[in-house]
Amino acid sequence: MHPVHNIVIVGGGTAGWLTAGVIAARHQGRIKAGTFSVTLVESPNVPIIGVGEGTWPTLRTTLEKMGVSETDLFRECDAAFKQGAKFAKWTTGAADDAYYHPLMLPQGFTQVNLAPHWLEKGAGQTFCDAVTPQGVLCDDGLAPKTITTPEYQAVANYAYHLDAGKFAPFLQKHCTAKLGVRHVLADVKTINQDQKGDITSLTTEQAGEIAGDLFVDCTGFRSLLLGQTLGVAFKDCTDVLFCDTAMALQVPYDSENAPIPSQTISTGQSAGWTWDIGLPHRRGTGYVYSSRHISDEQAAEELLAYAGPMAKGLTPRKIPIRAGYREVFWKKNVVAVGLAAGFLEPLESSAIVLIELSAKLIAEQMPANREVMDIIAARFNDVNHYRWGRIIDFLKLHYVLTKRPEKFWQDNLDPATVPDRLQNLLKLWKYQPPWFFDEFDRIEEVFPAASYQYVLYGMGFRTEVAAADNDGTRSMAVNYLHEAVNLTRKLRAQLPRNRDLLQKIYDYGLQPI
C-alpha cells in the first residue's frame, strides 16, 4: 500500500490557495499530528492571472470553513457584496431591455414551483420581482445585510465582488499562518515520474526536490502537470461559446461616494458582452467578444464608449481566452483545478465556484492510498464532466433566446451550435417550466432550476400553462407570492445602502456571532 500523506499543489493563484486552504482545513487534525502535509509550490516569476472578480454564495461557506474572518476579507481584498447579475440588452438590445438573475431562490422554492402561477397571471410584474425581493434590492442599491448580521450570515443571499489580485495573497497569508500549509517559492525544473507515469516529485531551481503522493495542478492555462506532463488533451468548446477574447479595463468612480451596485451588470454588445463589477474603490469592466465578429480596435472602442467619461484616455488590457476543458481532470496522481482544468467566459462567475467544488471534493474524498485513488479519480471526472457540461448549457441559454439582429447574436441561434441536452430542455420547457425533474438532482448542482427560470422568463420565453393544472398548488402559491411582496417591503425598510454598510464594516467590523 502506498498511503497518500503529502499533497503538493503547483501554482499560487486563486485556484492554488483556495485548494490548499480547503484541503488543509479539512485535514487539520492530521496536519497538527504531523501525519499529513499540504505544500504549495509557486514560481517567484510567473504572474497571477487573477480570474474573475465575481463569486458565488458558496464562497461564504468555503471561507468560513477555512476559518477566515469575513471582516478581514472586506478590508483586505476590496470585497463588496454581490446579489446577482443584471443582464441588459441581451434580448432586444433596446435601452430598457434588462432582467435579473438574483442569488435568492423564489419564495417557497422547495415547496412549490411559482413559475406556472406567475405565467398564468400573464402580463404585469417581471418573474423576478414577483417571486423574490432581490431585484428590487439591487435597483435600490441596498446591501444584503446589516451591521448587526453576523459574519457570513445573510438577510438576502449574497456572494462577493472582489479584487482577485488581492484575494490570492490574502488566502496565502491565512493558509500559511493558520492552517499549516507549507509555502515554497521555487521554479519547477523537471517533473519526475515513475514507470507507471505517476508523478513522484518535482525538481526545483531554488528548493531542491519536492516529493508528493498527490499533485494538484493549479498552473493556469499552461496546465503544466496534467496537460503538458501527462498529455491530457484540451476539449475546445468555441463551437458553442464563440467568445475568444477579453479586454479588461479598470475605471475609477467619479466621486468617493458613488453608489456601488451589488449586481454584476452584463450588457450585450455588438459581438459579445461587457461586464461591470462595482468594487469599493473602482469599477472592473471588460468586454468578452468573438474575434470572428469584431476587430480588437472596434471592441476597444465599444468598451470605452460603454465605460463612460471616467474611462477617457485609459487603455484596455487584452486577454486571449479559450472556452473548453481537459478531457479528464484527474489522471494517475494528478488532478487539475482552476484554469489548468479549463476556462469558460465569466458570464455566470463560474470560475471560482468550480475551484471551490473541486477542492471540496478532493478534500472530502481524499484517497487513503494510491490503490484506491483511481476510484476517486473516476468519480471526480464524472462529476466534473457533468458540471462543465451543465455550465456550458446554462451559458448558452443566455444566447439562444435573443432577438438581436447582429451577426454574432444570429450565429448563436444556429441549432448546430446548441448542445443537444439544452435543445431538448428548451423543447420541453414550452410545455412545462423548469423544475427538479430536469436532472437538477445532484447533491451539489451548479445551477438550480430557479436559475433557468430567471433567465428564460427574464428573456421573454413563455411556457404554456393551463389554469386547471395549477389548481392543486394555487393556495400555497398565492401565499408565497404574498410573502415575496411582504418581504420586499420589509427588507426595503430595513437594509442600509451598499456603500454605507461597507464603510461600517471598515469602521467597526462584523461580529462573528
Added chain:
Amino acid sequence: MTNIVLLNNQAHRDLKVQPGAAARYGDNQRFVAVVAGEFPFLATHYPILLTKDANTGAFLVGAMLGIDEGENLFLTDRGMDSYRPLNLQRGPFFTSGGDVAIDLDSPRIDAAGQPLFTDAGEPSVYLQSILALFRDLRPGLDITKAFVDTLVKLRLVEPIDISVAFDDGTSRQLEDLYTVNQDALRALPDAQVLDLFRSGYLQLIYLMIASLKQVPVLARMKNNRLLAGTDGLLGT
C-alpha cells in the same frame, strides 16, 4: 433634543435637577446598558443580556427591565424600588474625558429639584453622589468592554429566543438578545477556564446565567400588568 455642556459652578450655580426615577424623566427603558461591577446587584432582579449596538453592530451588555419598547416594569409611582442601574441613576449627567457634563435640555432640570452646588460653589451632596457614581461607571465601561470582547472572542455568546404568551391572548417575540453559551463554556480547555476564573470573568458569566431566571419573573409581571389593564377596561 440634547444640549450637552461641561458643568461649571458659575454658570450652573442655580441649576436644580430631579434625581428620582419616573417615566417622564426617561426611566421607561426596556434595556439599559450596565457595567460589570453592577452584575451582583442586577442579577437578583433583571436578566443580564447582550444585544448589538444598531449603529456599530458591537455587542453591549445590559439589564432587561421590560418586555415592550419603552417599558420599565420596575417603575412605579414611587420610583424604582429595586436596584437602579447606574445609567439611569446618572440622570442628565455625562462624562467628557475627566470632566462632567450635563444635558441642559433634559426634563430633569427643574426648579423643584436638587441643587448642584452649595452657596459657596462647592458640589452639593447630590452632585457628590453623581461624581462618585462616575468614578465607578467610567473605568467600568472599559472593564465591561474587555469582558464582552473576551466572551465574543471565545465564542461564548449565543442568541437567545425569548417568546412569551400572555393570558390576554397576545404574545411577544424578543429578538436581538444574546446570552452565554453554556455548552461552549463547558467545552473550554482547563487553561482558559483558569484564566476566566483569575480575571473574575467566570463570576460575571455565572451571574449572567443565574439572571436568566428573572426572564419568567419579568414575563409574570408583564402578564399581571396586561390583565390589570384588561380588568380596568372591563370595569369602565
